[in-house]
Amino acid sequence: MEHVFKSKYRKPVGGILILIAGIITSAIIFCIAFTIIGINMQDSNAVVYSSIITLVVFLVFMYRVFGIPLEYVVNDKEVIFVRKGKEFKKFSYSEHVLSSYVVKHSTNGIPTNTTRFLVADNGKKEKKFVCALSKKDFDEFMGLVIAYSNKTFSDSVAAEQGNIPETSNVNKEYFLNKEKIFKKLLYLKSVGFTIIAILCVVIGFILLYTGESGAEFLFIGALICMVLFILVLLASVAHVKKTTPERVSIRNNAIYIDDVILNFSEIEKISLTPHSYYHGSPNRTLRIAKREGGQVYYTLGFKVDKVGKMDSVFPKYDEFSFLLEGIFMNVPGKFQYDL
Numbered sequence: 001m002e003h004v005f006k007s008k009y010r011k012p013v014g015g016i017l018i019l020i021a022g023i024i025t026s027a028i029i030f031c032i033a034f035t036i037i038g039i040n041m042q043d044s045n046a047v048v049y050s051s052i053i054t055l056v057v058f059l060v061f062m063y064r065v066f067g068i069p070l071e072y073v074v075n076d077k078e079v080i081f082v083r084k085g086k087e088f089k090k091f092s093y094s095e096h097v098l099s100s101y102v103v104k105h106s107t108n109g110i111p112t113n114t115t116r117f118l119v120a121d122n123g124k125k126e127k128k129f130v131c132a133l134s135k136k137d138f139d140e141f142m143g144l145v146i147a148y149s150n151k152t153f154s155d156s157v158a159a160e161q162g163n164i165p166e167t168s169n170v171n172k173e174y175f176l177n178k179e180k181i182f183k184k185l186l187y188l189k190s191v192g193f194t195i196i197a198i199l200c201v202v203i204g205f206i207l208l209y210t211g212e213s214g215a216e217f218l219f220i221g222a223l224i225c226m227v228l229f230i231l232v233l234l235a236s237v238a239h240v241k242k243t244t245p246e247r248v249s250i251r252n253n254a255i256y257i258d259d260v261i262l263n264f265s266e267i268e269k270i271s272l273t274p275h276s277y278y279h280g281s282p283n284r285t286l287r288i289a290k291r292e293g294g295q296v297y298y299t300l301g302f303k304v305d306k307v308g309k310m311d312s313v314f315p316k317y318d319e320f321s322f323l324l325e326g327i328f329m330n331v332p333g334k335f336q337y338d339l
Contacts, residue, residue, distance in 0.1 A: 001075065005141050094156070100337075147334075177312060177313050269335075
């Protein structure tokens with residue numbers, strides 16, 4: 001079966017946003033060029049030269065954007081990048097190890113854009129290729145790529161060893177240490193509040209020492225920060241504990257989450273935080289969409305910032321994610337990572 005994903009720039013909203021970005025960029029370039037040529041160099045043809053420079057920049061910008069493959073095709077043999085109706089790049093699962101790479105851009109701490117890549121490793125060199133897909137499409141795209149890649153690997157192992165690895169008859173049980181949640185959240189959320197509170201106290205003492213007025217307000221501000229910190233911490237702990245199960249089991253054809261039983265046949269899609277991710281929210285989550293409608297959500301510990309480091313709440317999260325990935329390799333699209 002072939003799955004086709006269209007570039008987000010080919011969608012109406014994406015195209016309009018790119019056009020607006022191109023116009024704004026061109027306007028800025030024109031202003032800069034006119035300032036340099038017309039004012040500093042006092043050239044009478046400043047408008048003409050500035051317009052030419054702006055047009056060139058605009059055309060290069062649009063070419064760079066729309067020069068990215070406009071369609072991404074996934075089948076059980078390979079991934080194909082298509083541009084102008086023709087195959088541009090091709091990555092077979094038997095010759096490449098395919099994975100994802102996501103870069104979140106920000107300006108002054110404010111998120112501005114996200115660039116998503118398909119990483120292809122042919123055993124000699126690793127290359128990254130931009131995928132102009134929305135988050136929803138990219139998650140589904142990589143879910144299919146992972147499933148087909150695992151199936152190809154499994155088939156090759158079976159061909160060499162003469163047996164097929166069993167992933168359906170599993171019986172694994174995992175326990176989560178909910179007692180570690182408070183300590184983890186205390187560490188994660190204390191930094192910002194502590195810095196603000198300390199600054200308020202230090203500035204307050206300086207004003208008090210120099211005889212300036214207003215010191216009492218800074219001490220009150222520090223006190224408010226501490227109260228807010230305690231309230232936010234308690235609310236976060238309550239939410240995380242409520243959504244965190246004590247036990248997760250995978251047996252035969254179902255997943256058991258505490259007393260809840262979810263048969264694989266009843267599940268429409270499973271979305272899981274990658275074990276190697278540490279961007280965004282510190283929580284690792286599991287979302288399960290049901291065939292009859294509705295969705296269940298669970299918190300499964302916290303992200304780690306170093307390879308090989310284990311989460312104190314769910315130490316075997318890596319094993320759990322790989323197990324789910326392998327179980328659904330024969331049902332492409334049912335399991336995907338939340339990228």
